[in-house]
Amino acid sequence: MTIVRSLLLFVLAALAEIGGAWLIWQGWRENRGLWWIAAGVAALGAYGFVATLQPDANFGRILAAYGGVFVAGSLAWAMVVDKFRPDRWDLIGAAICLVGVAVIMYAPRADH
Known part of the structure; x- marks a missing residue:
């Protein structure tokens, strides 16, 4: 259950951070306005709190x-x-990163 909770928190953090950055991008680069930027800033702030909920x-x-x-x-x-089409190298790189996540977070550790 702890690993499932941790993974869900990582997904929530990613949605908040990536979504927040995207909203700011849309507000500034796509001229959608200050409300989009403000929503992005709020989402990025939420991301900062989500990490504190991790069990580690x-x-x-x-x-x-x-x-x-x-x-x-x-x-x-x-x-x-954005309908982006990653190539195989993008996908291989992302898979390597996710293996790294698993090793860093969920490898068995001796108690200190």
Whole structure:
């Protein structure tokens, strides 16, 4: 259950961070206005709190592992929202990142 909770929190964090950045991009680069930018800033703020809900107490470990989720999530977001078509190297890179997430977060560790 702890791993499932952790994975769900990573997905929520990715949606908040990537979505927030996308909203700011839309507001500024696509001239959609300040409300889009404000929504993006709020989403990025929410992302900052989601990490605190992770069951692991080590900020550095969580943030390092989340980096891999961010890479894969960014490609997934681009595919769904922007109709981006990743090539095999994009997909291989994202898979490597997700393996890294699993090793960093879920490898068995001896108690300290």
